[in-house]
Amino acid sequence: MGMTITEKILAAHAGLDHVTPGDLISAKVDVALGNDITAPIAIKRFRDAGAEKVFDKDRVILVPDHFVPNKDIQSAMQVKTVREFAREQGLTYFFDGGEMGVEHAILPEKGLVLPGDLVIGADSHTCTYGGLGAFSTGVGSTDLAAAMITGEVWLRVPEAMKFVFTGELSPWVEGKDLILYLIGDIGVDGALYRSMEFTGPVIDKLSVEGRMTMANMAIEAGGKNGIIAPDALTEEYVSGRAVREYQFYQSDADAEYAEVREYDVSTIEPQVAFPHLPENTRGISEVGDVPIDQVVIGSCTNGRIEDMRSAAAILKGHRADKNVRLIIIPTTPHIYRTAMEEGLFEIFMDAGAVISPPTCGPCLGGHMGILAQGERAVATTNRNFVGRMGHPESEVYLSNPAVAAASAILGKIAGPAEVVGS
């Protein structure tokens, strides 16, 4: 029996010829990642275990990106712990100050996570790197600490689900809409404990950024990882960035899947996930009249340059509704500079947007855009749980960047076609 791409990567990192779903393995990690919320606990566990040195200073990567620039004294103290640890251990990759970017945007951009890698991160959206053909999954701080010490992680080989996307994408339908539609179909626990493999002619044509957006939200369906087989587009993205050798894996034709689902994307319109779960999705034509107070375009899901361009294409020559606060967050310094040089900042500022430095802040109700009681936001982020962006009686609606931009202009949830025509 053949293996899936996920099984092949796991087997290779466990030093095995073959693995089967349900197997418990100990695997070598290529990268162990932590942020300013999860790393402080991992550092404490690291010290409590009596460890002195990380297993590899090139492969333990810390990115303080949730509460920085430090939003208050407590977060400053917390981030200080991370900074001091990074210096003490001589970590090669530690992104702070003007070099800081949202972790899942900056690691691929810097060529630090690569096809065929096994990556664990103490952040649930670590699954993003599946868009490059890596096995990557979120873990807790204790698992991170163990990996920082040993360079290994124990894993249960997951059963696999395959999602095949066929047909032609309609205008303004992006990777975000495909994954929201999928989650709407299978539910927030539809892929619980499983690997999610995205394939088909639509995925073959999807940009690497769009693929990362899809893999990013695998966790919102309960998945252990999301993954897309690497191809020529992947090669184009990683060559020139890669700091290490990398390897392309593909699923065998006779690999076994617990479930296979096929979607004809021709009938899928831009999606909006209603509060308070990412599975509460509706097509844009089914949304109705939902006035909004804030729009956030950014996050590890949709804060890449492609997303900035998509938002700018809608915002150009328009102004955000006077009752809407528009916040735009390019997620890395490179994306920030590129957007500026391409003239997107002019479009954003003419539209009345606030342009924030890279941060995860608003996505999780941390800072830079907290919602008050009763307020509603459209966000290109990944979660719309109760209280996610602020007050427990506020609401978050998830969408792609073009829908978010159109909503900002019209002051209510709206499709791009309502602004620029179809």
Added chain:
Amino acid sequence: MEITGKVWRFGDDVDTDLIIPARYLNTSDPAELAKHCMEDADPEFAGRVSPGDIIVAGKNFGCGSSREHAPIAIKAAGLACVIAKSFARIFYRNSFNMGLPILECPDTDLFEAGKALTVNFDTGEIMLVGDDTRFSSKPIPPFMQELVQSGGLMQHIRKRLGGSDQ
């Protein structure tokens, strides 16, 4: 080991933001996190829960973030265990890594708020106090039991490092 505790009921898809909102994640002090446990689902929960109480929920408990602060808050608030129809993957793993007992049981709809339950962690048997009905929970995989028996993942690592086994 057997415990008896009072039931606190929650529904399906209790996410990590409900268990501990991100606005409190600028600390990792267990006592501080415990004060805000389940705050956005039930603001009075942390003030009213008694040591040894049990959280009972529906499917997909702990979905969302990888924050270990979630099981830390539950444990520090004094809860003895969580029983749910299913758990989100990272939460499940985190709970075992740090020794918070969690049990998967399909019959959680029958466990009423305020009633007492007796849970046997060795057999996975759950009993309604004052009633003879017994329910079973899904057995914990042997590897996970080993992890718990060796005192959690970090104890396991300590052994590997050749440190003392505390």
